[in-house]
Amino acid sequence: MAHGYRTELWTTQRIAAMIARRLGVRYHRNHVGKLLHQLGWSHQTRSDGLWSATRQLSPYGNARAGPRKKNAARLGAHVIFLDEAGFLLIPSVRKTWSPVGQTPIVRHRYAHDRISAISGIAVSPRRFRCTLYCQLYEDNIQGEEVAAFLRSLLRQIPGHLVVLLDNGGIHRGEPVQDLLSTRPGCISSPSRPMPRS
Secondary structure: OOOOOOOOOOOHHHHHHHHHHHHOOOOOHHHHHHHHHHOOEEEEEOEOOOOOOOOOOOOOOOOOHHHHHHHHHHHOOEEEEEEEEEEEOOOOOOEEEEEOOOOOEOOOOOOOOEEEEEEEEEEOOOOOOEEEEEEEEOOOOOHHHHHHHHHHHHHHOOOOEEEEOOOOHHHHOHHHHHHHHOOOOOOOOOOOOEOOO
């Protein structure tokens, strides 16, 4: 970062540029890697002690797709797979060059900033084409945002919609239920179509 790069990660391309800048000698990046190996350096995954991994099972694992598929085909409806996700704005785990046996520690500003996304993949009833609909938020997505996203889908996609949701609290909350209650014959079961107003 002291040399103008956004991160402290050293790549062969950056090292080659630094050699050219400081010494006036130009090396191909592949040759730089060979030289570094000869000097006892290796390409390592850096450590900062801040990373953890979690595994989340898909909420659709127990879904019964049979009736939904039949209803969608009978109605000529778009099938929409809808869910939300959050993206932490922290650096990616990358590799950098360091002496063999010395795991590099790369310092960075650890911010808890995030971007939340709600998206739906819509499958058309006749040609089975997929279209992605997405909305980004700076804050966590709540039931109000889910209901607003569903209203947006109703405005943009013609005909009946069959929306598949997981059993998350924001999908069962008051804003979504209020939206469903304004549409006669519509219930919160994902196997039923969302009627158009």
